[in-house]
Amino acid sequence: MKINNQQFSVNGLTYTIRSAIKEDAKDLSEIRLQIDGETENLDREKGESYIDAQGFEHLIKTDTESEKNLFLVAVVHDRIVGFSRCEGNFLKRFAHKVEFGVGVLKDYWGFGIGKNLLKESMAWADSTGIKKITLNVLETNEKAINLYEKLGFETEGILKKDKLLSDGNYYNTIVMGRWLNDGAN
Template sequence: MKIIPILYHLNGLSYTVRCAEEIDADQLSQIRLQIDGETSFLDREPGEGMLSPFDFKHLIRTDLEAVNRLFLLAETESGKIIAFSRCEGSSLKRLKHKVEFGIGVLKDYWGYKIGPHLLQSSLTWATENKLAKMTLSVIETNDKAIKLYKQFGFEVEGILKKDKLLEDGEYYSTIIMSRFLSE
């Protein structure tokens, strides 16, 4: 599925939110690995669950063809990809009404409202495509993300207690959040 690209200017940074294309696969493979190494907020350790450029090309192609999938990225004026997000829906009839949202932003670009812009574009797309629900999961320690999601109308649906074991040897809970887009 596609959206119209949107250009943002904030604190000296200009970037465009647009749909991922197959030509982006090499960069996406590299920045996903980099993001995994910059934060413990995601599910993966650096190097786990690697997606090669070939894997990304396949994923992008699949997402472009499906009505309940969206793969967005944020790109600087110089062509550097600095963030990405995905909405992934199911092909199962009973689950086609909803999508799961996920996001990654390079640490050097935190604070430029990239996450909110990717989320807003995803919500607009989901609403326009008559999807009923968007879900996401967030680790309990990611206070900024939880606050952001609540500002966008997401509510806590549940908590998976001691769901993740991090490098500090401690277990952390995963918070499941959702927003209903149509009733």
């Protein structure tokens, strides 16, 4: 699916959130690799599960054509600085929900980019009849957990000792979900 471009100005930084397009593929491949190396909050270490430009072209095409998927980018001065994806499922028992994932370059933390990517994804989900958004977050990422809670997400479960980080310790993954409150079950 696609959304209309949205412009934001936060803490002196102006950026646009828009749907990903084929021409973004090379930049997305490079940015994803950089983001993976900047934080341990994500699932991958730098270089793991690498997606090249052709792989991103395929993802963008699939997500644009699918009613259950959404691929967004955040752009500052024609440079992609973050992205998010909502991925749905066509199995009938899971067709009501999507899984959300996000990444933002470290230099652009603190400008509400991740929050606004999520809010745009939530608005899209609500407008398309998707009832639930799920996400996973590392237990030590308290800032993200607080944001998700403020936006209506609840903890649904904990995957104990789910991730092994560079300090040699295991950490829990928190599974969170947000149900569209439309009065229906």
